[in-house]
Amino acid sequence: MRQFRFLNLALLALGSLCLNSAYAASSTLHSLTDSEMSAATGQALMSLSYIAPTDSANLETLRNSSSNIGFYKLGLEAKVELNANIRNLQLGCGGVNGAGACDIDIKNLSLSGLNDGTVASGSQQGSPTFSGDRAATSAQITNPFLEFAIKNPDSASTREVAGFRLSAEAIEGLLSAGLENSGILSSTDGIQSLSGYLQLANLSGEVSTQATTFGAAGAAGCAAIVGQANGSCQAIAGKINSTIGGQRGFVSYTSAASSDTLGISVPSLTVPFTKNTTSVITGNRMTSAVVNNINVTVPHIALDCARSNRASAAACGNAPTSNFVNQLSVDLIQYGNYPNGTSLTTNGNSTDCITVIFICVVGTAQFQMGAGSTLDGLNLNVTFNEALNLFHNIPLRGTGGYLALQKQALQWPGSNSDDIAQTGWWLSFKDPIDLGYLTSTNKADISAVLPQVAGFVTQALMQGSDIPVSLIDGLNAATGNPLVKTLNIDVSSQTANLSLSNLQLTSQYVTSNCYGGNQFC
Incomplete structure (x- = not known):
């Protein structure tokens, strides 16, 4: 009450102020007739x-x-x-x-x-x-x-x-x-916490990724899983058809299991993104904004950057080939059409090797990507988690x-x-x-998505045609030389999930609201 x-x-006090103002100016007021008042308009x-x-x-x-x-x-x-x-x-x-x-x-x-x-x-x-x-x-x-x-x-x-x-x-x-x-979380500048409601309009921009190495990470005995990731394991599997030994499957060793596995270089990429729906950010004492379901497609990723005859130097950042690596050690296993979810591991079993006159000549081999090799149609569902302190x-x-x-x-x-x-x-x-066109000043680390990509590559190689291995290829492998094949691996049927956190955005530099060059006044 x-x-x-x-x-x-x-x-009442506010109304009194308004009446007092009218009374103070009464010397300028004059009376109106009823007809004059009815014709007057105002606000x-x-x-x-x-x-x-x-x-x-x-x-x-x-x-x-x-x-x-x-x-x-x-x-x-x-x-x-x-x-x-x-x-x-x-x-x-x-x-x-x-x-x-x-x-x-x-x-x-x-x-x-x-x-x-x-x-x-x-x-x-x-x-x-x-x-x-x-x-x-x-x-x-x-x-x-x-x-x-x-x-x-x-x-x-x-x-x-x-x-x-x-x-x-x-x-x-x-x-x-x-x-x-600054791109660094600060306890003395910017938004520390926010309770409220805001919406981000359709987002568009681009993110640059760090160069990384694919196929090397994971424990010594980790498995390649068809269509799925296996923890941090980046092992891949596929099928070959050898002129001298018939059909075989293969699984790659990680670098923890074989010093011959150097990995395959993935160059730095600039990836555009769009989100054509409004994102709602609401809650009590929020410290970050989470935007889900940003869909990105990378048409082609060069996998031949270490080769002098690579198809596109520009796709590799025009960096010299000495900056990159390109080799996996693989173990031959039994041939089969393995369904999604199947785990395939290296076993070193000599019964799965390629034999000539009952002699095992190739049980393991070194594989390299040939000129023009690419990973095609990589779909990413990106979750963008940005501290409010960086907006x-x-x-x-x-x-x-x-x-x-x-x-x-x-x-x-x-x-x-x-x-x-x-x-x-x-x-x-x-x-x-x-927020305008968003671009990051620091490059995003995508290593967390590579185990998912490994599962997609395994699925594509298992469901696709066998990789042909000629007599000369087999003899080279038998003498310790790398097996070189150009592969264009289509992974467009699957989508990997990627989380990006606390990227410094180019659109968030602040113009001072002061005269005389002061930062704050």
């Missing part, structure tokens, strides 16, 4: 509205029919300009959501006008630019308002304030958090948003259907935020 009386007093500076618990516009009642919440809104019908810097914004530290953290904790927060350009290329591609000083610009805030959520509004004895929020019909500006885009620029292009405090979960009027403000402080942006 007392809280509701305070609200009435606040509204009030302030507006008051109320949404009852039974109103069809009450989203909280639709969400929770027993909540009995009414919403009182006091609005300013105006466009407000604002340029502001906040050194340390901390809200809801400790309290109902637990000790040791804050609902909202942002260091070096700035709000200015929207940038008028972006860096076109280079290490800061996509970062905001201003034709003049950023500090000379202002965010445009259209029709700001204060809103109260009142529980049991029709009962004088039980009504209480369940929450309040600060909001506006639209906001246009650039919100930045932090001073530097610095949030452009608001007419986006409505609000900052609220509530003692229970609430759905505020006009909010999205999945935007349920949780207990404590809550920062929400209604419309999707466009």
Whole structure:
């Protein structure tokens, strides 16, 4: 009851200020006739509205029919300009959501006008630019308002304030958090924790991967599994048809089992990605944003980089062949059409070797990829896990948003259907935020996906045609020379899962919101 009386007093005081302003200017006022008044139009500076618990516009009642919440809104019908810097914004530290953290904790927060350009290329591609000083610009805030959520509004004895929020019909500006885009997690700069709701608009960009080696990792006795990964094992298996010995299967040794296994070099790649659906980021005291189901296809990966006669030097980064390796040691096993999920291991069994006049001449061999060898159609389903501390620029292009405090979960009027403000402080942006074209300044490590690729390669080699081994090939292998074959391995029927974490993004470099070269003011 007392809280509701305070609200009435606040509204009365605000109304008194408006009346006093009109009275102070009474010397300029003059009377109007009824007909003159009926012909006049205008707009009030302030507006008051109320949404009852039974109103069809009450989203909280639709969400929770027993909540009995009414919403009182006091609005300013105006466009407000604002340029502001906040050194340390901390809200809801400790309290109902637990000790040791804050609902909202942002260091070096700035709000200015929207940038008028972006860096076109280079290490800061996509970062905001201003034709003049950023500090000379202002965010445009259209029709700001204060809103109260009142529980049991029709009962004088039980009504209480369940929450309040600060909001506006639209906001246009650039919100930045932090001073530097260092790519290193910081406890003194940027977003430390965030409770709220935001959406990321359709994502597009590219990720560069680190050069790596395929086929060497794994324990000495690890298995090649048809179509599946086996822990960290990168062993592969396939089938051959030898002129002198007939059909055999083979399994590669890892480097832990054979010094002849050097692996096959995979060059650094630049992989474009797109996600044509909106990603929702919501929760209490979040420290990272997780975006799932980013689909990527790599058309061709060169596997012949170590060869002087490689088909494309450009596909290998134009690096010299001495920078790469290209050899697997393989063990011959019994021939068979092995179904998906079958485990195939090396055994060193002489009965599986190629024999000439009852003499085992080839039981193991060294294999190399010939010129033009490729891995084709690699599909990746990427999960992007980025610390909020590494997001610095949030452009608001007419986006409505609000900052609220509530003692229970609430759905505020006009909010999205999945935007349920949780207990404590809550920062929400209604419309999707466009982060622009995303590129990483540091290269991503893809070694974790290679065991999955090994399973796909094994599946392709087992389901495809036998690799032909001629008499000359067999004799070379018998004398210890590598068996060289050009393979174009199509793995497009499967999709590997890859997680990328905390990549430094070129679009997140910060423009200072100060005059005179100061980082923060």
